[in-house]
Amino acid sequence: MNVLFVASECAPFVKTGGLADVIGSVPKALEQLDNTVKILIPAYPALKDWIKHGDLLLELEDLFGGPARVYSVRAKGLNLLLLEAAHLFDRKGTIYLDEEGYDWEDNAIRFGALSLIGAKIGLDGIGGWKPDVINAHDWQAGLVPVYLRQSGRKAPPVVMTIHNIAFQGLFDGALRGPLGLSSGLFTPDGFEYWGHIGYLKGGIAMADKITTVSPTYAEELLTPEFGMGLEGLLRSRQSDLTGILNGIDLDIWNPETDKALTKTFTAKTLKRKAANRTRVEEKFGLASNPDAPLFCVISRLTTQKGLDLLLKSIPTLIKRGARLAVLGTGDKKLEDDYRAMADRFPESVSVEIGYDEELSHMLQGGSDAILIPSRFEPCGLTQLYGLRYGTIPVVARTGGLADTVIDANSAALTASCATGIQFSPITIETLEKAINRTCDLFKEPKHWRVMMRRAMEQEVGWDHSAKLYKQLFSSLIEERAD
Numbered sequence: 001m002n003v004l005f006v007a008s009e010c011a012p013f014v015k016t017g018g019l020a021d022v023i024g025s026v027p028k029a030l031e032q033l034d035n036t037v038k039i040l041i042p043a044y045p046a047l048k049d050w051i052k053h054g055d056l057l058l059e060l061e062d063l064f065g066g067p068a069r070v071y072s073v074r075a076k077g078l079n080l081l082l083l084e085a086a087h088l089f090d091r092k093g094t095i096y097l098d099e100e101g102y103d104w105e106d107n108a109i110r111f112g113a114l115s116l117i118g119a120k121i122g123l124d125g126i127g128g129w130k131p132d133v134i135n136a137h138d139w140q141a142g143l144v145p146v147y148l149r150q151s152g153r154k155a156p157p158v159v160m161t162i163h164n165i166a167f168q169g170l171f172d173g174a175l176r177g178p179l180g181l182s183s184g185l186f187t188p189d190g191f192e193y194w195g196h197i198g199y200l201k202g203g204i205a206m207a208d209k210i211t212t213v214s215p216t217y218a219e220e221l222l223t224p225e226f227g228m229g230l231e232g233l234l235r236s237r238q239s240d241l242t243g244i245l246n247g248i249d250l251d252i253w254n255p256e257t258d259k260a261l262t263k264t265f266t267a268k269t270l271k272r273k274a275a276n277r278t279r280v281e282e283k284f285g286l287a288s289n290p291d292a293p294l295f296c297v298i299s300r301l302t303t304q305k306g307l308d309l310l311l312k313s314i315p316t317l318i319k320r321g322a323r324l325a326v327l328g329t330g331d332k333k334l335e336d337d338y339r340a341m342a343d344r345f346p347e348s349v350s351v352e353i354g355y356d357e358e359l360s361h362m363l364q365g366g367s368d369a370i371l372i373p374s375r376f377e378p379c380g381l382t383q384l385y386g387l388r389y390g391t392i393p394v395v396a397r398t399g400g401l402a403d404t405v406i407d408a409n410s411a412a413l414t415a416s417c418a419t420g421i422q423f424s425p426i427t428i429e430t431l432e433k434a435i436n437r438t439c440d441l442f443k444e445p446k447h448w449r450v451m452m453r454r455a456m457e458q459e460v461g462w463d464h465s466a467k468l469y470k471q472l473f474s475s476l477i478e479e480r481a482d
């Protein structure tokens with residue numbers, strides 16, 4: 001089966017968050033199942049060099065104000081279709097933000113262009129290759145099914161995947177003209193959202209199937225609390241919505257081979273993990289204390305991730321002799337508040353504001369526990385990396401966090417199946433309790449070691465979920481053929 005992915009980021013080339021990890025890993029698992037997956041992605045500066053190794057397959061004189069080309073290249077085990085359109089993607093700043101940190105003014109056009117080319121490849125194929133199914137990811141690819149629908153032509157089915165409904169891609173309705181969108185579909189049943197163009201909304205309304213990244217989030221999305229205004233539409237499409245849990249790339253995230261670690265380790269050589277802890281303590285300038293856990297956070301610093309709650313719980317953590325190493329970037333106020341906390345308690349709290357892939361591996365390798373107090377979390381990947389590295393996840397019971405961590409309650413401890421700590425409802429008090437429970441458990445090395453081993457044994461790769469994607473794609477293709 002031929003599958004076209006359309007997405008705005010892909011690890012290890014361009015990454016601002018978990019979307020990139022998924023786009024960079026699930027295609028490899030699908031290829032193992034005898035599928036060909038090609039990923040259409042803009043040729044941002046970080047990807048431009050790959051063009052030299054690519055084949056030119058498509059040339060357009062004008063794509064929303066400038067010329068565009070699509071190159072095909074095999075890079076790091078992935079088939080990329082690089083959309084080169086210098087006027088849209090060859091810029092300094094980040095892939096979504098300008099150098100001052102504001103959204104690029106023309107993001108609607110930039111990702112409208114990505115979606116338009118995705119639809120074109122769906123309709124006409126590229127270089128003799130034709131997708132049997134298209135998987136569009138997040139709002140940046142939300143217009144793919146819209147452009148297909150308005151073409152009126154026979155097109156492959158589309159699966160729209162929601163990685164985070166908080167980002168919907170809402171833009172001025174007047175952009176319909178410049179984007180070449182049909183006014184006939186600009187209705188509440190189509191891609192209109194209260195007078196705006198809703199990229200994700202259009203995608204959800206017009207895709208053949210909708211997936212999200214965990215079963216629990218698929219249920220949560222149907223409620224006003226989590227659906228963020230799209231719960232009604234999603235309820236109307238409930239029978240087409242499934243939650244397929246994310247996996248991780250087991251080669252990139254492997255404590256047995258990870259080059260960012262001081263000492264590599266396995267579930268059988270857990271003692272070797274201690275050297276990594278010492279390295280993190282040194283690197284972050286934290287005091288060492290063998291009697292209390294070293295916690296880490298690797299995250300966007302936002303209220304979604306509950307990091308304002310954690311800030312208030314830090315005194316509890318310090319009281320227990322625990323330490324906290326934070327790696328993150330995001331809301332300026334939270335960045336300042338965390339820096340201030342680190343200045344106040346330099347031996348107990350240390351913060352690295354920035355984005356650093358290698359440091360994130362080092363932290364997973366050297367910390368005892370990872371804190372993820374998210375208010376909502378579609379799936380979450382850092383708890384999966386934590387499980388893989390025996391770094392106990394301490395998580396809010398929501399979305400994919402609820403689906404992937406087994407709480408260390410007394411029954412689970414007795415049955416030796418616990419893999420982490422969960423807390424609910426998501427408040428400062430329950431988070432503090434969870435921190436205290438983690439510190440208590442850490443003082444029982446036998447329980448703690450069993451939990452680490454269980455965590456490391458969890459199936460966190462793509463094997464199972466890639467099969468579910470394949471089944472979903474196959475069923476759609478069969479339906480189309482009937």
Ligand SMILES: Nc1ncnc2c1ncn2[C@@H]1O[C@H](COP(=O)(O)OP(=O)(O)O[C@H]2O[C@H](CO)[C@@H](O)[C@H](O)[C@H]2O)[C@@H](O)[C@H]1O
Nearest residue numbers: 017018019163299300327328354355356360378379380381
């Ligand atoms: N400062 C930093 N330095 C280095 N690495 C950093 C970092 N901050 C974050 N990261 C990395 O970025 C990724 C974050 O992925 P998550 O899945 O946890 O959340 P995100 O909200 O981005 O993704 C959304 O999409 C994914 C994918 O579907 C869902 O799992 C998730 O719930 C949803 O919110 C991880 O690989 C993490 O290690």
